[in-house]
Amino acid sequence: MTHYLVAEAHDLYLARSALHLNVGEALQRSPEELQRLYREAEGKVGTLADVIGGQCICHGFCAAKFACVGCAGKVPDPAKRSQLERHRAWAVQQVEYATQEGLFPEAERMKQVVRDCDTELREIDQIEAYRRDESHVATIQIEPRKRR
Numbered sequence: 001m002t003h004y005l006v007a008e009a010h011d012l013y014l015a016r017s018a019l020h021l022n023v024g025e026a027l028q029r030s031p032e033e034l035q036r037l038y039r040e041a042e043g044k045v046g047t048l049a050d051v052i053g054g055q056c057i058c059h060g061f062c063a064a065k066f067a068c069v070g071c072a073g074k075v076p077d078p079a080k081r082s083q084l085e086r087h088r089a090w091a092v093q094q095v096e097y098a099t100q101e102g103l104f105p106e107a108e109r110m111k112q113v114v115r116d117c118d119t120e121l122r123e124i125d126q127i128e129a130y131r132r133d134e135s136h137v138a139t140i141q142i143e144p145r146k147r148r
Contacts, residue, residue, distance in 0.1 A: 053077065053084040053120055070116025076123045078131075084124070088117035 001009075049056045051068035058073035068074050069087055076084075091113040098107035 052087055053080045053117075053124075069113060069120065074120075076120045076127065078124045078128050081121065081124050084117050084120055088114055088121070091117065 051074055053069060054074045054076040056068065056071075056074055058071075069084070091110045094110040095107050095114065098104070098110060
């Protein structure tokens with residue numbers, strides 16, 4: 001048999017099978033299976049995964065190659081400020097080491113990490129200030145008008 005005949009026989013078989021099978025129903029996942037898949041994916045790479053200083057909001061392919069500090073796909077979390085501060089301190093040490101070793105491109109890359117940490121720490125400061133402002137309650141007091 002030629003390849004064409006095999007392909008034609010295959011198409012005919014699939015067309016006949018499609019009349020008897022509900023493919024959508026066969027592929028439909030149960031709520032339990034969906035919950036299991038969610039639990040397996042939760043906290044790993046992708047949407048809402050915990051990363052240094054916050055949560056990732058990107059799903060699928062990571063364009064930043066898991067360089068989460070400075071990534072636009074991360075939402076900084078004030079509760080994780082210490083992680084960013086620790087990461088910044090490490091990057092400052094790496095700048096000093098790379099400079100001493102004459103590894104100037106690496107030193108520049110680490111300086112960028114320091115700048116990214118500083119930016120995210122400022123963003124965390126803004127989030128905290130917003131939360132403080134959000135809890136303020138405005139009180140309006142209207143005094144009775146004096147008659148003349």
